Amino acid sequence: MAGTAKTAILIAGPTASGKSALAMELARAVDGVVINVDSMQLYRELRLVTARPSAEDEALVPHRLYGCLPASEAFSTGAYLDLVRGEIDAVRADGKMPVLVGGTGLYFRALTQGFAEVPPIPAGIRKQCRMLATEGGIDAVRTELAPLDPEAAERLMDLQRLTRALEVVLGTGRTLADWQADAHGAPLLGPEGLVKLVLAPPRPWLHARIALRAEMMLAPEGLAEVETLLALGLPDTLPAMRAIGVAEIGALLRGHCSREEAHLALTVATRQYAKRQETFFRGQLSDWSRKDPQAQDMASLVREILNDF
Template identity: 50%
Template sequence: MQAYQLDLSKTVLIAGPTASGKSALALELAQKTGGVVINTDSMQVYRDLRIITARPTVAEEALVPHRLYGHVDASVNFSAGAWVSDAASVLAEARAEKRLPIFIGGSGLYFKALTRGLSAVPPIPAEVRDAVRARLESDGVEALHAELMRCDPVSAERLKPRDRTRIARALEVVKATGRALPDWHREGLPPLLPRSEFTALFLAPERDQLYARIDARFDAMLDSGALEEVAALAARKLDSLLPAMKAHGVPALIRYLRGEITREEAAEIGRADTRHYAKRQFTWFRHQLPEFEWVKPQATRGWVEGSVP
């Protein structure tokens, strides 16, 4: 199979499903070009979750510059907008140092924000968010969905009635700004990377091989301290709606720590959730970001040597 040709005169974007080998590929490219690896994964931003999110190891991070890994506390409701703001600074730094920027990850929304721009929703005040979350716990998601139907029927119709996170988010926006979320989406911010400034690939292994890797990696993470990592996170008693508390494997392992299910049941839930997520990643990138070129892992062998300098 012919090696994939990569244009190294542009910023490189490497996407793909979880456990597809993206990090190793990005590391190889950064080592050979003097580039900087920039995290584009919504869970690997959290410092509390190195093992369970399969972040690069300390040794790997020491080989080449890595940015936006583990720089956010788990108590923060981090957003794509906040990530783009951080990414803009890192991108400027890489260009000033004449390093090749290599954005790598599996979060489609982050890549879409990077290359297509963002809605202009302003930050939500903490008191508004806390009030909505408190009502979510006291009144239930159905009550909030009913209220959303009155003040933002477009969002309410689009969301599933029990989608706690997105219903709370849409209601927070209305209460904080007086405007519905779709109104803000129509007033977008420009992309950080216009189409002419990047080359993008989506690493697409065969499904059966990928799912086997996912299962093996989850078991390896458990053997490497993931359970202790989740126990430390659970001890903080953070809001269960925070993104870090919903990382794949975290909810199930917390249930195990509480004695609600067995360790193997928790592991199987974590493996299954991760496989389902990988399936959604394939679908999302195919429909939302068709400019990414799909590449089989074996087609990237020798890719640096065969790329445009």
């Protein structure tokens, strides 16, 4: 892509891969603004648990769409696209470069490949599906979905997305994948001028960083953050309540496990999530340039990426 005017930098990667630090360095180098593409970092109550950029980081480089929603709000991919469109337009109007970074693969796919507009789901079906999710949990929703949309039932690991898949197939008679295949209109970010990167570190290196992150989440600030969130009394089905760390630290706060058990649970859950992210990126973002963040220092990695400019 050398010689093509660059319109945006996109950085995807599994949790704890160092993508936020890379985004900051690239934004500083190209007079850019960092824009969040992580569904959990949208929530203002969860800074430490979701490894959201610190206040000091946000003071060094402009950041957008971090901590902008209350934990009480359920958020969709379509709603995210509406929000991020305004931010990208504003950044470009200021003559700056959008640097979009995060770990939510569905958001990146929607940004670059388009998003299917599923018709409204009848209220009765939505209520039925959400009641099933609340009362039966992920296993009940998966069991109900399996004969109707076996691919989604096997692939999806998140209760909200499983419930959405069930709503769509019951409400429209078509699977969510069918609707996504019919995504129409130009994607928000056209292919020309995009720098598309996936951080792909070796697993042992990533696992070591995940263990350190679990330790940070169990610091007093992390415990206090989860305690404050739980005190709101929000339904467990909300996305923010399912962020990694909420259930695990909640169990520790209630005395249901030891600190060592909480650390292990956090580490295992985060490793499993990172593996699902990596699988998505390999399958859905296969044409993106893959970078190993541990193979060289940050300055060298930034220089390598900027050689395309």
